[in-house]
Amino acid sequence: MRTVSTIQELRTALKNIRPQKIGFVPTMGYLHEGHISLVKKARETADFVVMSIFVNPLQFGPNEDLDSYPRDLERDSQLAVEAGVDLLFFPSVEEMYPTGSRTIVSVHEITDALCGASRPGHFDGVATVVLKLFNIVSPDYAFFGMKDAQQVAVIMQMVRDLNMQVEVIPCPIVREADGLALSSRNVYLSEEARTQALVLSRALAEAQQLLGKGERNVAALRQAMETVIGTSPLAEIDYIELRSYPDLQLTDELAGTCLIALAVRFGTTRLIDNILIEVAKEEAACSVR
Amino acid sequence: MRTVSTIQELRTALKNIRPQKIGFVPTMGYLHEGHISLVKKARETADFVVMSIFVNPLQFGPNEDLDSYPRDLERDSQLAVEAGVDLLFFPSVEEMYPTGSRTIVSVHEITDALCGASRPGHFDGVATVVLKLFNIVSPDYAFFGMKDAQQVAVIMQMVRDLNMQVEVIPCPIVREADGLALSSRNVYLSEEARTQALVLSRALAEAQQLLGKGERNVAALRQAMETVIGTSPLAEIDYIELRSYPDLQLTDELAGTCLIALAVRFGTTRLIDNILIEVAKEEAACSVR
Missing domain, CATH: 3.30.1300.10 (Pantoate-beta-alanine ligase, C-terminal domain)
Known part of the structure; x- marks a missing residue:
């Protein structure tokens, strides 16, 4: 597995992969079995698996846990290798938002309720970063866990509305033996x-x-x-x-x-x-x- | 020149063009020498020139001239052929917005003034449709007239912010002999x-x-x-x-x-x-x- 932290390196690394199919697993890291199940599905579906780890400031509210969100790249890298990730993209905030974030993608209506109501602006941040990541990676397939069911709905709506050429593949929630959803x-x-x-x-x-x-x-x-x-x-x-x-x-x-x-x-x-x-x-x- | 009106036809038609370079001229039709100058520049820059004609409802305000905006596909087609367009994309509103437009792309700050202040929502409509068209055509280059200088700034900002892989090429204003900018x-x-x-x-x-x-x-x-x-x-x-x-x-x-x-x-x-x-x-x- 190779790890790159710049968009330029990533694009260069992916240049000669096509026409093989690229599967993409975007994450915020601190990987657990839920993420690993996405990689497994990606391995079954695509020829080459890209994972991103990026704790996206744009999707955190001012009083949320951006700073304390757990991070452990070393452990994540090892889990990603074992799961079969081919290329790990680990950009900095500056790499993703070099001049801030003037351009915002909003998916209306379906973001009014549930987590959208509790976390104003959250899904604008999600939609914007996922669109950016899709443009950076140009995947054929992208894998998301259904634990964030509203997120999956938002991303599928965005992909359809904006005529993006990626197939979004929702994957089942993974739970602990006692039933707690992994997070x-x-x-x-x-x-x-x-x-x-x-x-x-x-x-x-x-x-x-x-x-x-x-x-x-x-x-x-x-x-x-x-x-x-x-x-x-x-x-x-x-x-x-x-x-x-x-x-x-x-x-x-x-x-x-x-x-x-x-x-x-x-x-x-x-x-x-x-x-x-x-x-x-x-x-x-x-x-x- | 071929004319297509569905996204599927367009994608099929463009499938075997690459690795030749695709130049894209998005317009609202009723072509004049300003548009033709964009096609000429596209012909110089790219191998294959796609023009779209779409009067985008999303960028018109409720009291603006959407219904009366001049349309003449027959005349436009002839001018496009003569100018050297290879493929004309002429979608219906239903083709572009089959389920309305829940997903909106907004470029903030630089849309607060000038036409953005006079026409609230206008640049959201422009950014959204241009992003959709870019996703549909996947051009290498896109050509815009500098008469809409703020529009050019908005699109360049969007392309940069969202990591889109298209080069936006601004082209000079074309004027009548007496100085009136063509429109x-x-x-x-x-x-x-x-x-x-x-x-x-x-x-x-x-x-x-x-x-x-x-x-x-x-x-x-x-x-x-x-x-x-x-x-x-x-x-x-x-x-x-x-x-x-x-x-x-x-x-x-x-x-x-x-x-x-x-x-x-x-x-x-x-x-x-x-x-x-x-x-x-x-x-x-x-x-x-």
Whole structure:
């Protein structure tokens, strides 16, 4: 695996790869099994795998964890090699934003709710940096984890709206054995919070079970999830949302492809989790996608 | 010359052109010698010339001339053939915006003044459609007329900020023999307004002459230009601006590369014109770029 930190080096390194297919895994580093699963999928799909590690200041709000976001390039490099990354792109902030960021890409409507509502400007930062990275790498395929389901919806919408020639491939959430969705931010959790953080996946399982029993009412499902979260004294709900996916429209009764998503704070650490579920009309069975 | 109206046809047609270089001339049609000069430059620079004709709704304000904007594909096609266009892309609004336009590209700061101030949202529409067209055509070079000097600055900034791999080539303003800058909108002018519209180029010439005599004070130069415009009873000044270029910063005393730009209304028709000038410090000579 080669590591480059400038756009020029990256472009030179990729010059002779085509017509082989390039798979791209953009990350903020501090890699875990979720990232590794994206690399595996990229290895299956493409001939050459590029990973980027860039903690993008543009997607962090003024009171968020930009400075404390965990970073460990040495460990990440080793994990990337083992996973089968061919080229690691590790640019500095100055390399990515040499003159600040006058140009901003905004995906409207679907960023109004969920994490978009809790983190104003977050998805502008995500869309802008992902578009830049796509222009730098020119990948055939790009791989994103469904843990950030709204991010996946935003990027797919952007790619479609802006006629970008990359196929976005969403990959399933990877969880710990006990159900906690993997996240670089899990490292912030105290032992106590780590244990209580299981309420996220349990609340989703509860909603799924109720759906299986025929419950379609959004208010009832949300109430049941709130009750599960309420069993954790440390947990503070940011949002619980049940919406159509990927257009993220509100509805009273779930039907079709739906996202059940939640964000919960444990002190200063904010965790998110979700399930994407195919909700059958009436009382037929539902299937997790 | 071939004409295509879908993105798929265009991409298929361009598939086997590379590694030859593609030059791209995006237009809103109703072609005049200004557009033709862009095609000539594209022919000199690239191996294959693509022109687009698309009256982009996204860059027109609610009270602007979207519906009345002059259109004549037959005449345009003939002029494009004669000028040496290889492929004409003439998409419908539905082809370009099949699901509306949720994703918007905004270039901040340099769009606050001049036409950006007079036409809110205009440059968001320009940046978004140009980015889409660049993604559709994937040109090596793109050619824009300097009559829209702020547009050129916006597009160059966007290309740089978003790491797009296209070289933007600004081309000089083309004028009628009497000095009027060519514009598809000149067709709106009554005979009387057409005669009086010469005040735009005359005001620019006046400013240039004063600069040649050593005047550097922006207020004095603007005053002299206002006086020239004032000789036309039909003319109504939208703006007269003297700024650094391409960053469009305000200054009291001109120095370095400067844009002198103005927008003037004749009834409902709004005309723009400008000169880009290299202003020497002190009283040395100035040169028009």
